[in-house]
Amino acid sequence: MRILVTGGAGFIGSHIADALLGDGHEVAVVDDLSSGRRENVPGGATFFEGDIRDGAFVDRVFDEFGPQQVSHQAAQTSVSVSTREPGRDAEINVLGTINLLDASARTKLERFVFASTGGAIYGEVADGERARVGWPPRPLSPYACSKLAAEHYLEAYNYERGLDYRVVRYANVYGPRQDPHGEAGVVAIFSQRLLAGESLQINARKEVGDEGCVRDYVYVADCVRANLLALGGKLGEPIVNVCTGEGCTTQALALKLAEAIGMEPELRHADRRAGDVERSVLDGGDFLGAHPPTPLATGLAETVEWFRQRG
Numbered sequence: 001m002r003i004l005v006t007g008g009a010g011f012i013g014s015h016i017a018d019a020l021l022g023d024g025h026e027v028a029v030v031d032d033l034s035s036g037r038r039e040n041v042p043g044g045a046t047f048f049e050g051d052i053r054d055g056a057f058v059d060r061v062f063d064e065f066g067p068q069q070v071s072h073q074a075a076q077t078s079v080s081v082s083t084r085e086p087g088r089d090a091e092i093n094v095l096g097t098i099n100l101l102d103a104s105a106r107t108k109l110e111r112f113v114f115a116s117t118g119g120a121i122y123g124e125v126a127d128g129e130r131a132r133v134g135w136p137p138r139p140l141s142p143y144a145c146s147k148l149a150a151e152h153y154l155e156a157y158n159y160e161r162g163l164d165y166r167v168v169r170y171a172n173v174y175g176p177r178q179d180p181h182g183e184a185g186v187v188a189i190f191s192q193r194l195l196a197g198e199s200l201q202i203n204a205r206k207e208v209g210d211e212g213c214v215r216d217y218v219y220v221a222d223c224v225r226a227n228l229l230a231l232g233g234k235l236g237e238p239i240v241n242v243c244t245g246e247g248c249t250t251q252a253l254a255l256k257l258a259e260a261i262g263m264e265p266e267l268r269h270a271d272r273r274a275g276d277v278e279r280s281v282l283d284g285g286d287f288l289g290a291h292p293p294t295p296l297a298t299g300l301a302e303t304v305e306w307f308r309q310r311g
């Protein structure tokens with residue numbers, strides 16, 4: 001298969017590109033390197049540097065590479081940036097996605113897989129509950145709105161133009177290659193800080209001093225597997241949550257990471273961060289039952305080891 005991975009210079013996309021090449025596929029990567037890194041693009045992949053907002057560029061990629069399938073990971077990925085610049089977020093996540101859908105429908109693509117967000121689309125998930133795919137979405141940020149809009153466009157392109165699609169709604173993804181310098185990606189940020197002997201900040205869930213927000217931390221390898229199954233038409237459902245189904249507070253995460261490194265963490269407690277949902281835990285349904293996730297301790301140990309080796 002010839003498979004196009006958008007955002008393949010980024011964290012999750014580069015792992016997907018690696019795995020597809022390992023399975024013997026022909027892979028091309030599209031990325032504008034706005035947050036991705038050239039060195040993340042695997043050597044065996046054809047690299048098209050450019051912006052998915054540029055429809056002519058997208059058309060050229062489709063005409064030159066002739067993808068049969070697409071794994072669409074490129075996005076403006078930051079909730080806080082989306083709050084500050086909702087227009088730019090929508091240009092990339094909605095209009096950029098439409099450019100890819102147009103090219104996909106025009107070239108009769110076999111399957112389009114879209115990276116969506118289970119962490120943001122459902123809004124607050126009450127204690128004791130897990131958000132199911134069938135829940136009414138409650139997007140509370142421009143980022144969640146743009147991702148949900150793209151999901152609706154997929155459905156429309158399927159209805160109008162017969163484009164086959166799958167949606168993988170990731171929980172909070174962590175693993176090697178995640179950027180430790182952003183505002184999100186707490187596992188990467190904490191790993192880097194712990195290895196440098198620095199303290200960790202626990203932003204409050206409600207009040208300063210509590211254990212912080214609750215998240216469902218899923219290992220990047222589990223997202224890669226979901227994409228491979230989706231591309232192969234083996235997902236079962238058109239939309240799945242890619243998650244562990246387990247909640248973990250920021251403080252518990254800090255302690256687990258410190259344990260993986262073998263040190264005592266110094267914790268600082270700070271205010272609640274505007275825009276953060278308090279709790280997000282997903283229900284992986286039958287998909288999760290059939291594909292048990294990587295245990296958190298295993299994923300954290302592998303992530304810490306990667307950051308350690310990278311220095």
Ligand SMILES: NC(=O)c1ccc[n+]([C@@H]2O[C@H](COP(=O)([O-])OP(=O)(O)OC[C@H]3O[C@@H](n4cnc5c(N)ncnc54)[C@H](O)[C@@H]3O)[C@@H](O)[C@H]2O)c1
Nearest residue numbers: 007009010011012031032033034035036051052074075173
């Ligand atoms: N990391 C998570 O926890 C998480 C959770 C839910 C959903 N997602 C989704 O997964 C996908 C991958 O996220 P990631 O964590 O690997 O982020 P990332 O920032 O590492 O990867 C995104 C990639 O897209 C590229 N990109 C951004 N704008 C572009 C544009 N206009 N044209 C071309 N390329 C562009 C970036 O350079 C980057 O390489 C995104 O769609 C994101 O919304 C991520």
